[in-house]
Amino acid sequence: MYLHPLIASVPPDERAAFVQRIELRSYRRNEVVLAADEWSDRIYCVATGLLRVVVQGSGDSGDVTTDFIRQDDFFLNSALIEERYQAGATLVAALPTSLYLVPTLEFKALCDRHPAVTMGLLDVVMKRTTVLRRQIRQISSASSERLISRILHELTVLAPGTDGGYDKRITQSVIASYSGLSRMQVNKTMRDLERRGLVRRDEHGVYVPPHFASSDFQELPSAEPSPTAKDSGEVNQSFFSELFEAPPKSGKTTRK
Secondary structure: OOOOHHHOOOOHHHHHHHHHOOEEEEEOOOOEEEOOOOEEOEEEEEEEOOEEEEEEOOOOOOEEEEEEEOOOOEEOOOOOOOOOEEOOOEEEEOOOEEEEEEEHHHHHHHHHHOHHHHHHHHHHHHHHHHHHHHHHHHHHHOOHHHHHHHHHHHHHHHOEOEOEOEOOOOOHHHHHHHHOOOHHHHHHHHHHHHHOOOOEEOOOOEEOOHHHHOOOOOOOOOOOOOHHHHHHOOOOOOOOOOOEOOOOOOOOOOOO
16 A cells, blocks of 8 residues: 555544545656646656656756656645646656656645644655755756766666666756756766766666765765565655655756
8 A cells, every 4th residue: 555654643544545545647758747837636746767847948948857756756836735736847757657646635634634744744845945955056066077977876866777877768868958968068978987987888777886976965865665665566665755846947057
């Protein structure tokens, strides 16, 4: 049974009834889950796969990936404020993805009945805001090589490959969209890293050294799922430490 740690304190019967109202839906790679300005009455939680949060860049810069939503994380935009909300960004499946669609009315009612759930949401929103601010600082201050190195390691957590590294279906165009750099600059930097033996590719994925995780603010968390989740096929519950929202449309650096 799918269970979010935020509702672990809810009585079992009520929790089971809430779970029954959640819809599971699957999406192909590059399929649009929710378009910008589209109205929705659902909270989106990743069961498996990976989502990109995409906004339109300024001028001719094209789409900008502002965030990734990995397994067990949320996109809810302003869903906890309004019963229905107009998405401020487009959600795209970066990999084949399964999502839990949670009715906002059901979740709002749960928060009304159980203040501990509301306080838990407030805590994770505050933590996520702190993380986003630190990411903006990293993007605005790091060199191109350091920024790309950091993103490559981040991808090993967001989209882990079969034998380590990250899923090779994450393209350089996606990395460029996320880093705010041009596709050409990402390609040049990655080829240079590969030439120096710092990046390796094979049919299973793209591999980077552990020291790529270092940064000026924190280490990345582990992506290793729990044994229970591996064996049962249920959604891993170990990553519910952050709550993802669509950031403002102007939060990226200018492409070069």
